[in-house]
Amino acid sequence: MSTTNFFKSKNDNEIVALFNREVGSTAWVSARGNYLGELRKEFIRRAIDFTIVSNYSGGFNLNKKVRLVDKVLVFI
Structure with a gap:
């Protein structure tokens, strides 16, 4: 199954849980970069506002966990 x-195949809350699973990890490999890039595209496809965790370079700020409130990510 492709990324x-x-x-x-996941619902919105499951997608957020996948993001939260990455929070705090300092490991970095190209596969993880691709995974996070696809996760970002999925937030966009679902019209989930992820501004709070978006950084200036087009990636994610993975310092804090989030939850979904009315299609907007907010810090827990």
Whole structure:
């Protein structure tokens, strides 16, 4: 199953849980970068406002966990 299909098979809260699973990890490999890029695309596809965790370079700020409130990510 491709990453895109994997994300499409999840509901919004499951997608947020996948993001939260990455919070605090300092490991970095290209596969993780690709995974996070696909996760970002999925937030966009679902019209989830992830501004609070978006950084200036087009990636994610992975310092704090979030929850979903009315299609907007907010810090827990």
